Amino acid sequence: MSQFRFARISLMVAALGLNAMPAFVTGAHAQSKPATPAAEAPKPDTVRPDLFKLLDPAMVKDLMTNKKYAEVQEKIKAADAFADKTPYEIYVIDRMKLALGSATSNDAMAMTALEAVINSGRMAPADQAEFVNALANYYYNQKNYPKALEWYKRYQKESATPLKVRNAMVRAYYLSGDFANAKAGLLPVIAEADQAHKAPDLEDLRLLASTAAKLKDTQTYVMAMEKLVNFYPSDDFWTDLLNRMQSKPTFNNRLQLDVLRLENIALSVMAPEEYTEMAELALLAGQPAEAKKALDAGFEANVLGTGSNGPKHKQLRDRANKGTADDLKNIASGEANAQKSKDGLALVNLGYAYVTMGQADKGLPMMEQGIAKGGMKRPEDSSLHLAVAYAKAGRKDDALKVLATLKGDDGMTDLAKYWALWLNRPTAK
Numbered sequence: 149m150s151q152f153r154f155a156r157i158s159l160m161v162a163a164l165g166l167n168a169m170p171a172f173v174t175g176a177h178a179q180s181k182p183a184t185p186a187a188e189a190p191k192p193d194t195v196r197p198d199l200f201k202l203l204d205p206a207m208v209k210d211l212m213t214n215k216k217y218a219e220v221q222e223k224i225k226a227a228d229a230f231a232d233k234t235p236y237e238i239y240v241i242d243r244m245k246l247a248l249g250s251a252t253s254n255d256a257m258a259m260t261a262l263e264a265v266i267n268s269g270r271m272a273p274a275d276q277a278e279f280v281n282a283l284a285n286y287y288y289n290q291k292n293y294p295k296a297l298e299w300y301k302r303y304q305k306e307s308a309t310p311l312k313v314r315n316a317m318v319r320a321y322y323l324s325g326d327f328a329n330a331k332a333g334l335l336p337v338i339a340e341a342d343q344a345h346k347a348p349d350l351e352d353l354r355l356l357a358s359t360a361a362k363l364k365d366t367q368t369y370v371m372a373m374e375k376l377v378n379f380y381p382s383d384d385f386w387t388d389l390l391n392r393m394q395s396k397p398t399f400n401n402r403l404q405l406d407v408l409r410l411e412n413i414a415l416s417v418m419a420p421e422e423y424t425e426m427a428e429l430a431l432l433a434g435q436p437a438e439a440k441k442a443l444d445a446g447f448e449a450n451v452l453g454t455g456s457n458g459p460k461h462k463q464l465r466d467r468a469n470k471g472t473a474d475d476l477k478n479i480a481s482g483e484a485n486a487q488k489s490k491d492g493l494a495l496v497n498l499g500y501a502y503v504t505m506g507q508a509d510k511g512l513p514m515m516e517q518g519i520a521k522g523g524m525k526r527p528e529d530s531s532l533h534l535a536v537a538y539a540k541a542g543r544k545d546d547a548l549k550v551l552a553t554l555k556g557d558d559g560m561t562d563l564a565k566y567w568a569l570w571l572n573r574p575t576a577k
């Protein structure tokens with residue numbers, strides 16, 4: 149929010165500087181009243197000579213340029229003391245106060261003058277709208293969000309560009325605790341970015357996620373997080389999204405290893421317990437090479453092998469190393485048995501093992517053969533593993549084709565979607 153605030157201050161300074169002071173002409177100010185008040189003609193927009201001497205624009209501008217603000221203040225004070233000021237003279241003095249308040253960061257002076265100038269009715273509609281916006285910005289920066297919203301709404305009514313203040317209004321709603329209106333303002337912003345095939349603004353997405361969380365709107369929250377993962381991937385966003393997926397009551401724990409596989413590839417570093425859990429599950433699944441790679445990554449990231457659990461990590465790594473060595477010796481002998489199996493699961497698992505050993509050219513055809521053979525209790529799991537193997541082998545298009553076929557409220561639909569998000573991440577395009 150602070151960056152937004154600073155940007156608005158710079159706009160106000162630009163809008164309310166010396167160049168914003170009105171031009172005015174001198175003229176004799178009538179001191180005597182006509183005999184018939186009803187016949188009195190409207191007074192022209194002039195400033196009497198004595199008042200002009202105090203408010204001469206060239207003189208005031210020179211004083212302001214040289215930062216002689218005290219002298220400007222004295223001249224304004226003297227001008228204020230004049231009796232029988234015309235509405236136009238009052239307007240000119242208020243514009244001077246506005247310039248001085250803006251230059252000296254005297255918000256109270258600037259805001260009072262701004263409102264008076266706006267209510268004078270003497271400004272062109274386009275100029276008045278910008279002054280209304282400036283006053284709203286002052287209230288925003290003072291954290292008076294209800295008043296800021298009041299003036300932003302007036303700007304939208306009076307300006308030809310009502311969307312200009314939409315972002316400010318969204319943030320004012322959010323900061324005032326009106327999360328429903330904040331969400332209502334953000335959703336069109338995100339939709340417009342989607343329609344334009346552009347990445348939504350990072351701050352807008354984060355704000356939408358926070359707003360949805362405040363409203364306990366899980367659907368909108370997940371949508372925002374999915375877009376954050378897609379356009380601005382980070383460890384925190386991925387962790388949040390995957391944790392939320394696993395917290396669904398319909399999630400099936402049989403997919404836990406598959407979740408960790410995605411987490412391991414999407415995050416720069418996992419938590420120590422996630423590396424060890426992935427390794428243990430991979431060993432149980434008969435994939436020691438995958439377990440070894442997970443543990444090696446944990447040790448390389450210096451999150452394993454240290455502290456009180458260091459010895460346990462090393463023991464687990466020894467198990468994975470031994471299992472990998474045994475697989476390298478014996479994996480070829482398992483191919484014949486896999487071919488004889490009634491279903492294709494053994495071929496899929498064996499092919500995946502080859503992929504984890506860096507032999508995708510041998511493993512992928514074996515997995516494809518196993519899926520074609522069929523007969524598996526959970527064919528969608530094998531298809532997911534094939535898609536993961538394609539992804540590991542750099543065959544993005546093949547992986548996406550398989551992922552598009554996977555459905556299931558047990559976590560399969562989400563996993564397929566999130567693998568596709570990772571494959572389509574900006575750095576991969």
